[in-house]
Amino acid sequence: MRILKNLSKDKLAIMSLIVITLTIFVGIFAPIFAPHNPKEVNMGLRYASSSWEYLLGNDHLGRCILSRLIYGIRPSVLWVSVALLLSVVIGTVMGFLAGYFRGKVDVVIMRICDIMLSFPGYVMTLAIVGILGVGLVNILISFVFLKWAWFARVIRTSVMQYTELEYVKFAKACGISNIRIIYKHIVPVTLSDVIVLSSSSVGSMVLQISGLSFLGLGIQAPNAEWGMMLNEAKEVMFTRPELMLAPGLAIIIVVSSFNFLSDALQVALDPKLMSSKNRIKGSLALSRHQIGKNEVAK
Template structure:
């Protein structure tokens, strides 16, 4: 496919994809990669420095930090990807219905989206968590309830744009069913837009779930999560800063990888951006005059 060919030419995108794929694989098979039980308490190793057995050292309960980082991929990344997929799926279904059929269907769905988007995202999420209670599952439910409306509005705009193309109008005039037109003509062309907005949202969702866990609203002890590990290490952040460094770097690396991938996807899927990136910069008239003067002087 053209998109993979364009991405393979971008070194930063290739590195980002590699980081994301490795992170997902390590998270899925955490028991095989983690050297120790992430919840095993050993007070004799409390705040122990790094060693060959414990590469990143031990926390305040003597637990292996590396093992907890590996197991923390599941709530910090994998479950966020699941919540993102559900949000995009709901937003895509409603966005296609609204953008293709329009009329009363569009008006009703958009009014519901307007109501959902009128509340700030963080406030809405905190309100839902306050009603349902703390925990990873409730935060993921809050993400789905808050995010779907934004995806529905963006996808609706994309569907309305592509619905005006000539071959789509011809398909309608030919009597082809609406479901077949959506599946065969609109889904392929809107997939690029959906991929870009999804990849750009995953980074902010990872930061949000880490922030909620840092505040004690996310996954609860003794389960491992990167934001909660930062909270546990803040009491010794000046005497043992390396305890905050490991989960902090994990968040930065993964979020940066998703953000770089989002930028690369946008360039790879948009021929105009790709051509402008390849096109060499033209020299200004002033620069050309200076070069000519130097050549004459020599």
């Protein structure tokens, strides 16, 4: 409730949340919202301009751009969210094990994470796709394979911080089981870190999958995906630049919404950031008031 109350004060966060919610809703019920079959080829409508029947026009195969844009939400946002969820679950479990039990468990898990994080993300993704082959599923597998290590390392640091608190040490001294301590005392305080990390990662993963699809390594034709739509439109980017506008704006709006929401969540979950933000707003308001008084005095 406190989070919702703090978020409600941020208009940009509310707008971002509405955009994300609507995008996910439209993507789930794409067959209802899409006016046409996204794979239907009609060469008679090749590069047709927008009309009442085809609001965003048609592409190089006469396919409905709006329908393909709506169906493109699924691989670009929904399946990316599924891959992120798996990464968060695996990373959270490993981070809790390493941060709470320490010792050999921590050493083994962190050495694995060091190996995973020693290579640039895009290089590892290209290597995995090169081994497994191109396609959406293989890219999502590479995301899970790489992202969990980053989550595990960050969450481990947070868990280690909270396990040093006095009430956690007291619970251990009282003989309470480790599982109960983690569930009752550690999970609630680290949940905010997990939420912020997850929300901040969605935008980058959407950009990555769109970039890989643009390069032809992601989802394959005739399926729709925003990055692949940009790839198909680049051939006529100077003669028909509007074909790149719809998928490009979709990527920018969705990624920006996730980033704005992530920043707002970080402020809403951290009282220190919230108070500092309020102080900044108060100082700006006071400065504007003082400037107004000086202008009136002149």
